[in-house]
């Protein structure tokens with residue numbers, strides 16, 4: 001950073017502060033992770049300079065020899081890692097990846113059935129605030145009111161009534177496994193394509209610690225920065241027969257040039273994901289989530305769906321008389337970073353977020369295991385209930401800080 005420090009010390013200072021924040025606080029945001037240092041090197045590398053509209057061997061700009069090799073490597077590694085027939089590694093984000101799938105095989109105005117947002121879905125699955133809802137007609141399936149899990153009979157009934165051309169499975173706040181075979185069967189029954197958005201769980205799938213949707217789906221989309229550990233941006237996997245339509249829908253359909261540095265970071269992480277330490281982190285992510293969930297339930301908090309089978313724990317903050325926003329703020333004040341989230345009980349109450357979404361991927365990446373997860377559960381409970389007591393806040397805050405210092409992310413500053 002010596003050039004930046006010299007030319008823009010104010011910006012350099014903000015980067016250093018962010019680096020200290022990452023080291024000194026506990027990241028429990030389910031949509032974040034601590035990428036391995038090479039990811040940051042690749043993202044900040046010279047590869048960011050090149051403009052590459054098109055695909056390897058078919059570019060609209062000269063000088064793409066090395067960029068082509070990088071993209072081919074990323075595609076080859078993505079297909080091998082996930083057992084996919086085709087991969088497009090150019091999407092800027094998960095939303096761009098989803099949009100490209102919609103535009104690849106659907107016509108504007110076609111029907112899509114996806115999960116209701118307050119029940120765990122995602123904005124790009126047709127929320128009224130998302131442009132996706134202005135291009136396609138969406139209906140949403142709920143989770144079961146009692147179990148808060150997907151009821152596949154309900155999804156089937158809705159599919160039979162609505163006759164979607166695309167069924168979307170996958171969620172951004174759903175702590176349970178999804179039965180992809182059942183979803184594929186429902187889609188087939190109405191002649192719909194099946195797209196699985198595995199953005200949150202891609203790392204767990206890559207490590208083989210939870211089931212993969214790939215063999216059941218026509219399209220699978222994901223992002224790289226959650227359980228998959230970095231860098232940024234989205235990916236689409238699909239069956240060979242959709243490859244041409246999908247690639248055209250990404251470029252030129254919905255985006256222009258993609259940063260080669262981001263594609264290269266994807267190539268790195270697909271390689272990294274085949275190694276034993278990555279698999280160990282994913283295993284720890286799962287066991288930490290179970291421990292955190294059990295500790296919080298033991299302390300009297302209602303856990304949405306009663307537990308977890310992935311990296312997420314959804315806590316009903318109203319059990320302690322709090323909103324999700326109160327809970328998020330109370331935890332941040334002691335160095336625990338989370339995010340408020342709607343939960344199924346909020347459905348129909350605009351803007352309500354009674355939930356708090358906790359994720360264990362980043363804590364596992366910095367080396368913490370179930371013992372730390374259990375202690376963190378106790379500290380979360382104390383911080384939520386004892387927010388008006390300065391002594392409690394001080395004690396929790398200092399314990400979180402020393403826990404973080406014992407598990408450095410990058411040690412002496414940004415690599």
Ligand code: DSN
Pocket residue numbers: 031122172
């Ligand atoms: N999809 C958003 C989330 O789950 O928080 C951001 O990745």
